[in-house]
Amino acid sequence: MSELGRPLPQEFYARPADRLAPALLGTVLAVHSEQGTAMGRIVETEAYVGEEDLACHAAKGLTQRTTVLYGPAGTAYLYLIYGMYDLFNVVAAPEGVPHAVLIRAVELLQGPLNGARGDGPGRLTRALGIDRSLNGTSLLGPRLTIHPGRAPATITVTPRVGVAYAGAWADAKLRFLDADSRAVSRPSPRSIGRPG
DNA sequence: TTATCGATGGTA
DNA sequence: ACCATCGATAAA
Numbered sequence: 001m002s003e004l005g006r007p008l009p010q011e012f013y014a015r016p017a018d019r020l021a022p023a024l025l026g027t028v029l030a031v032h033s034e035q036g037t038a039m040g041r042i043v044e045t046e047a048y049v050g051e052e053d054l055a056c057h058a059a060k061g062l063t064q065r066t067t068v069l070y071g072p073a074g075t076a077y078l079y080l081i082y083g084m085y086d087l088f089n090v091v092a093a094p095e096g097v098p099h100a101v102l103i104r105a106v107e108l109l110q111g112p113l114n115g116a117r118g119d120g121p122g123r124l125t126r127a128l129g130i131d132r133s134l135n136g137t138s139l140l141g142p143r144l145t146i147h148p149g150r151a152p153a154t155i156t157v158t159p160r161v162g163v164a165y166a167g168a169w170a171d172a173k174l175r176f177l178d179a180d181s182r183a184v185s186r187p188s189p190r191s192i193g194r195p196g
Numbered sequence: 197t198t199a200t201c202g203a204t205g206g207t208a
Numbered sequence: 209a210c211c212a213t214c215g216a217t218a219a220a
């Protein structure tokens with residue numbers, strides 16, 4: 001049983017998503033349920049930085065769907081994509097500022113693992129046993145928590161995945177990866193390949 | 197009420 | 209490269 005430090009405090013989350021996203025690399029997402037605790041070390045994140053960001057859901061403004069983005073930092077934002085996958089995000093920035101960090105990959109430490117892997121935003125939610133019923137849940141516990149972990153030695157920065165429609169924002173370098181992890185969702189320009 | 201479109205992943 | 213699958217949003 002690995003040791004988890006205290007959950008990251010609310011203040012940790014209350015900063016712009018482009019600064020929170022790299023800070024989350026290496027931290028451990030824990031999902032607590034009757035079954036036990038599922039855990040994964042976060043190795044890939046993307047920042048979505050508010051109403052001006054055409055790739056951010058809040059580009060549509062305040063709607064029923066985006067309500068939690070406008071709420072306090074340190075809240076889970078989960079939504080269904082492509083009719084099939086639940087994607088997990090961390091709400092960032094002060095209340096009223098709709099920033100979020102998408103968690104795209106984890107190194108699985110402890111399961112449910114429903115036969116799923118951790119290398120992909122749709123996969124990790126299945127592997128950790130979370131879905132959109134947890135939308136709006138606090139990351140201060142008791143259901144979901146994030147804990148300090150081993151920070152990456154090197155962070156790779158690239159444009160975000162799947163946002164080609166977002167005009168100038170499609171090219172923004174807002175995706176962050178642990179360059180030494182092999183659990184990332186897809187090859188990255190710098191960390192791809194194996195030495196010798 | 198209806199049409200369009202995804203912050204994906206599995207298969208060919 | 210193609211497509212399964214469905215909720216949110218915008219248009220009508």
